[in-house]
Amino acid sequence: MREAIHVIDEEIVQLPYSTSRDAVENYKKLANKSLYKCPYCEAKLIVKFGDIKGLYFSHQHSEACEESRKIDRAEKRYEKQNERETKIHKVLVDIIYDELSIKAKINPNVIVNYGYKANPSYKYYPDISVKVNDRAYSISVITNVSPSQDSKLAQDIINRHEYFVEQGLEPIWFIEMKEQSIELEKNSMVLWDAELAISAKTKEDERWDRLIEENMKDSMFFKYFNYPSTTLNKEIDVRSLYYIFSTEDKLIVKVQRFLKDRIVRPYRAFLLNRGYEISFSEALVIDDGFKLSNPDIDLQLRNHFNEILIQKKKEHEEQLRQENERKQIHLKELEERRTSFTPSEENFTYSDLKVLLKHRIGLTQKEQMELWSKYMLSSVGPKNSKLVWELVLEHDCHSFNELKAILDKRKI
């Protein structure tokens, strides 16, 4: 039975893994004075020292109470759940735990515990469980993730997320990601399978919702950004993801917001910006829920987004203007070619006649077929296209009906 962390005079003391002979004796003496109590059954604890376990607490006569055995089993299951995580996982969880413990000390409405200790009977454990007034949060850290990760892990993460929601917790996920799939030229982001499910919805995301809602009234919105939207008319849902990076001396949270879009694989989202970085302690500020953002930066980014949008609109309008200009020039060239069209005398074909009639009397496909079958193949003769054109000019003919009248008369 290992009891590493115990509450003594409201201080949390973690026994060092290995320690000197003197220190061991000292701890044992303190234990004999009934200084250490089991936090669950309040029984007096003794201190033991072993080669493998190091220094640890134990109930007397190794008779662990039911509660502490339950916690012990929960801890083992928690360790199994985290088998795939890298070494940094525990470091990150401990940093978050310490950060929140400091907050809990100055704010009695905040209660922090490790997930497996807070609810040992849970099916899945968050790394940390936090209560703020009447709201409960689950904080989980996932390490060792890349966008091409297998879908089994994604499903496992989604199951955990849904389970926490079922238990009445508000899940918060921190992702240690090696790379992000961002296509800047398309303002798009390809999400890892689980990311859409574990993304958060904060007050700042709601502020972004309102900005996007306003701008989406312009049906060209996604075109400006060269973004291949699949859900133009669906609800506007801005969400956020929290990536963890460690720099030389501190932990950084990267706040990445996106507009939810493609909800089948590959999950694609409209990128609102390239994200921004805040310190861990800033992310964990409690202000009617976890802040997880810097509202000043978000405000700046929204203003910047509007500026970019105006710029993109201008560029788009300029592009349209240029395209239109090119189209006009092209039409003019076509027109000139048509009017100056003069088939050579000796090679005047039915094709030449068609082009000339199309231009002069707006000959339709249907009329052309009638001309061919009713006249060219009978009274006129298929090789006499030039004759027909001469008749058109001679009678100053301006419609197909006029032409037909002339040809009919000629037949008689």
Ligand SMILES: [Zn+2]
């Ligand atoms: Zn106990």
